[in-house]
Amino acid sequence: MHTRHVVSARDLGLGFCRELFKRADEYRTRLDRDPTSCITDLSGRVALLWFRQPSTRTLVSFEMAAVRLGMSVVQVIDPQFSSEYKGESEDHSMRTVAGYRPDALIIRHNQEGGVARAAASAARAFGGPVPVINAGDGKGEHPTQALIDVYTLLQLWNNGTQQDLSGAHIAIGGDLQGRVPRSLAFLLADYGPEITFISAPELRVGEDVKEYLRTRDISFTEETEIDGTLQRAHFWYWTRTQNDQRTDKEKARLAHVDPRSMQLRLSHVRGMRKGAKILHPMPINRKPGDVSEIEPAIDDIDTAAYWQQSANGLYVRMAVLQTLCSP
Numbered sequence: 001m002h003t004r005h006v007v008s009a010r011d012l013g014l015g016f017c018r019e020l021f022k023r024a025d026e027y028r029t030r031l032d033r034d035p036t037s038c039i040t041d042l043s044g045r046v047a048l049l050w051f052r053q054p055s056t057r058t059l060v061s062f063e064m065a066a067v068r069l070g071m072s073v074v075q076v077i078d079p080q081f082s083s084e085y086k087g088e089s090e091d092h093s094m095r096t097v098a099g100y101r102p103d104a105l106i107i108r109h110n111q112e113g114g115v116a117r118a119a120a121s122a123a124r125a126f127g128g129p130v131p132v133i134n135a136g137d138g139k140g141e142h143p144t145q146a147l148i149d150v151y152t153l154l155q156l157w158n159n160g161t162q163q164d165l166s167g168a169h170i171a172i173g174g175d176l177q178g179r180v181p182r183s184l185a186f187l188l189a190d191y192g193p194e195i196t197f198i199s200a201p202e203l204r205v206g207e208d209v210k211e212y213l214r215t216r217d218i219s220f221t222e223e224t225e226i227d228g229t230l231q232r233a234h235f236w237y238w239t240r241t242q243n244d245q246r247t248d249k250e251k252a253r254l255a256h257v258d259p260r261s262m263q264l265r266l267s268h269v270r271g272m273r274k275g276a277k278i279l280h281p282m283p284i285n286r287k288p289g290d291v292s293e294i295e296p297a298i299d300d301i302d303t304a305a306y307w308q309q310s311a312n313g314l315y316v317r318m319a320v321l322q323t324l325c326s327p
């Protein structure tokens with residue numbers, strides 16, 4: 001049987017996403033009614049979480065998703081404590097742990113391409129391949145975040161009555177070189193919205209993403225200021241500056257970029273079109289002394305859809321596990 005992985009948002013496809021979102025809807029309804037009602041044929045199955053970078057939402061929602069489905073979870077959240085410390089190669093580590101037959105191997109990696117490499121190692125495990133899920137690989141991709149994002153956009157667009165996002169205008173802004181906007185743009189290509197990318201010139205979305213959108217006939221523009229799009233966008237998908245993914249040299253090259261130029265403020269919200277919503281994959285930077293990319297006063301107004309979006313992480317990741325791990 002073909003082992004399905006979730007490594008790039010480019011590989012998911014509309015049919016897969018539709019089925020998955022239907023399942024996520026079911027889990028949402030069932031959890032509201034009776035949280036124990038989702039324990040089905042996955043009880044006795046095991047998810048292995050192998051995380052090389054910090055995480056709150058991805059780690060906890062995957063773990064909650066697995067447990068709600070009746071699965072067990074094994075976590076390695078700091079591979080420094082694995083035999084890699086003694087000099088073992090990553091290839092051997094992945095082949096070994098995949099050989100213990102987890103029903104899903106969920107990997108967060110610090111390098112772009114790291115999860116695809118791990119999947120190739122896991123495919124050579126004794127006993128055969130296991131499904132691998134990319135929980136974020138460096139500046140590469142974060143496909144399950146993109147699934148959550150599109151699921152949330154579909155809930156919000158025309159009261160959830162549409163199966164696509166045609167007619168919707170999405171402003172994607174902030175630091176567009178991270179894995180989240182990349183995967184989101186790839187997945188949105190299946191849903192037909194109009195996109196405006198807004199960022200400082202140094203933080204523009206990658207050429208490969210733009211090329212992909214062009215080949216899929218998705219209409220997009222690039223801006224360096226927020227104001228010109230305020231009256232047009234239905235959705236504001238905002239991101240933090242990903243300095244934790246950069247070398248000191250890269251950070252120094254960006255030191256002159258003024259974070260205020262990409263801060264979404266209440267004054268912007270007042271200028272947005274009626275009913276506009278703000279999404280964010282979170283975390284939002286609230287380090288004392290830093291300029292947050294979203295003014296804190298926005299957190300508790302209706303425009304902030306990022307709480308709904310992060311809560312959706314549970315249902316969508318339950319659906320991902322169910323799809324990949326069902327017998």
Ligand code: MLT
Pocket residue numbers: 136142145179180240242281282283
């Ligand atoms: C990620 O891990 O990529 C997060 O979901 C977004 C972020 O870190 O900014």
